[in-house]
Amino acid sequence: MSAPTPLLMLGLPKGSLEESTKTLFAKAGWKITTSSRSYRPSIDDSELDGRFVRAQEVSRYVEHGFFDCGLTGYDWVQENESDVVEVCDLIYSRASTLKSRWVLCVPEASDVQKPEDLAGKRVATELMGTVKRYFAERGIDAKVEFSWGATEVKVPDLVDAIVDITETGSSLRANNLRIVDTLLETNTKLIANKASWANPAKRKKIETIAMLLQGALQADNKVGLKMNLERSRVDAVQAILPAMRGLTVAPLTVADWCAVETVIPESDARELIPKLIELGAEGIVEYPLNKIVH
Ligand SMILES: Nc1ncnc2c1ncn2[C@@H]1O[C@H](COP(=O)(O)OP(=O)(O)OP(=O)(O)O)[C@@H](O)[C@H]1O
Ligand SMILES: O=P(O)(O)OC[C@H]1O[C@H](OP(=O)(O)OP(=O)(O)O)[C@H](O)[C@@H]1O
Ligand SMILES: [Mg+2]
Structure with a gap:
């Protein structure tokens, strides 16, 4: 079959x-x-x-x-x-998990301060259509030429400026480039x-x-957190815990005790857990998450 x-x-x-x-x-x-x-x-x-x-x-x-x-x-x-x-x-x-930007860049030492300063100059990019439109809309007569990649290496020897994507910014820093303008945010x-x-x-x-x-x-960079707590302490705990839509508070079989559950940024866990202990939380469990579906 x-x-x-x-x-x-x-x-x-x-x-x-x-x-x-x-x-x-x-x-x-x-x-x-x-x-x-x-x-x-x-x-x-x-x-x-x-x-x-x-x-x-x-x-x-x-x-x-x-x-x-x-x-x-x-x-x-x-x-x-x-x-x-x-x-x-x-x-x-x-x-x-951030957006990236297509930016117009020149060497740190360049005289170029604004896009208009590139009139008559050369600009290299992989994103030809978008960059040509950008200069045309501003009436700037820059010469836009296609780059297959490794674009940063072309300034200042081959071109006066480049339009390239930046995510973490490390390539711009490594090549001593200064951002003149942002053309497009992308994700x-x-x-x-x-x-x-x-x-x-x-x-x-x-x-x-x-x-x-x-x-x-x-769910990226978030964790689940659950703990047991005396009911009288719930308000104090609620005050320090962010929650998507209120805390989940469920009764335990032990009188006046409850189980509390929430989702927090993973980076907050190390600050929050000691505070929760001080507020009387017991049996705290932090667990990884795969998905959060609203
Ligand atoms: N740091 C980044 N560098 C390049 N592209 C990125 C980056 N982060 C996200 N992207 C996105 O990935 C896509 C680019 O992928 P594409 O396969 O075209 O080129 P590439 O992965 O840069 O390939 P190459 O290594 O050949 O340059 C674009 O949509 C771009 O927005
Ligand atoms: O801001 P960053 O995190 O440093 O990312 C940006 C860098 O990533 C891309 O290069 P890629 O690896 O695609 O190589 P390429 O220049 O050959 O396309 C882009 O062209 C920058 O060089
Ligand atoms: Mg690339």
């Missing part, structure tokens, strides 16, 4: 976002495995098939219909002017083909994927 035809074909980003995407899917409940040099992953869900392609190209093939949905940066959706459904934001990058998005989105079965599955990926991101 032949394998059932998968319901959805997923476009997955090869490159910067590849590892963080696989990790996110794992937390959301899907194991994506690839053998080396293979762009055809196996996914442990018979309804899903996928391919890894460059992030720059995902939106093009989602629009075309080869992919029902895909993950890529907003920057490339915008650059390709792809006509797709933007299902949800998934704010993670290569190294962090990863789940996008869908319009016809697939109009198909109820496909849309339902895409929405399930969106919900669980967002849930996995929500």
Whole structure:
């Protein structure tokens, strides 16, 4: 018997976002495995098939219909002017769960202080369309040239300025670059083909994927915390514990005692736990979370 035809074909980003995407899917409940040099992953869900392609190209093939949905940066959706459904934001990058920025940069020592100072000068970038539009909208006649990467190395010898992506900022610091302006904020998005989105079965599955990926991101850097407490102490504990929608307080079989449960940023745990002990909490358990679904 032949394998059932998968319901959805997923476009997955090869490159910067590849590892963080696989990790996110794992937390959301899907194991994506690839053998080396293979762009055809196996996914442990018979309804899903996928391919890894460059992030720059995902939106093009989602629009075309080869992919029902895909993950890529907003920057490339915008650059390709792809006509797709933007299902949800998934704010993670290569190294962090922050947005990234495309910035116009010059060497620290450059005379350039504002974009207008680049009239008649050369600017290198991977994001040609967006950068050309940026200068055209401002009536600045800068010469924009395509860069295949390693763009930082080109100033000041080959070009006067660059437009490149910055996430943690370490590449800008390492190359003594100064930001003149921010052109675009970007983050990863789940996008869908319009016809697939109009198909109820496909849309339902895409929405399930969106919900669980967002849930996995929500749980990032958060932990669950539970403890036992005398009822009379609940108000004092509540005052120091952040909670998504009030604390969960459940009675214990021991009279006047209760179990309290909440979710906190992992980095707060080391400050909070000693305070909770001082307030009379007992049997504190901190546990990792996979997903938080609202
Ligand atoms: N630090 C980062 N550097 C580059 N791209 C990043 C970073 N963080 C997130 N991204 C996102 O990843 C996508 C870029 O991935 P893409 O595969 O096009 O290039 P790349 O991974 O930089 O490849 P290469 O290593 O060949 O330059 C973009 O959508 C971009 O917004
Ligand atoms: O702010 P940071 O965290 O330092 O990230 C930004 C760096 O990452 C990207 O480079 P990439 O690894 O894609 O190499 P490339 O320049 O060859 O594209 C980008 O072009 C910057 O160099
Ligand atoms: Mg790159």
